[in-house]
């Protein structure tokens with residue numbers, strides 16, 4: 001049985017591929033309600049620790065990253081990066097500041113991307129996902145079904161936290177424009 005109120009988190013990952021097994025080099029996440037971003041989390045993760053844990057990288061994505069801005073790359077390739085275990089631990093800590101396992105609603109950009117990669121990464125370190133599968137939410141579906149035009153961009157493209165903030169603001173515009181109540 002779902003416990004209310006649900007707690008909503010917009011997640012964006014920077015990764016080394018598009019497969020469910022892909023290495024996660026950065027986690028960006030906002031905690032938000034109907035109208036506001038209430039807290040945010042950003043954690044770079046070392047690529048080597050992902051590969052050591054058995055996550056994968058796609059050559060095409062590695063090459064794609066080499067063509068992105070220095071700001072985008074340095075949003076995860078920096079001295080704050082921790083290993084995968086520690087990064088996921090910190091992420092769970094952030095979620096648990098604001099939610100329980102049953103009230104936690106993660107939003108990903110695509111029904112088959114961010115959340116699926118995270119569930120796989122948790123599995124690789126021997127942990128369960130910190131939410132119930134029935135609370136998975138898809139921002140991309142909302143964006144495509146409820147059109148609101150161009151939404152102003154926040155920060156750097158492909159910085160996980162800036163992408164998560166921009167997605168949250170886009171969702172807020174959808175909720176406001178179409179009078180949708182977040183439950």
Ligand SMILES: [Mg+2]
Pocket residue numbers: 012013014158159160163
């Ligand atoms: Mg991104």
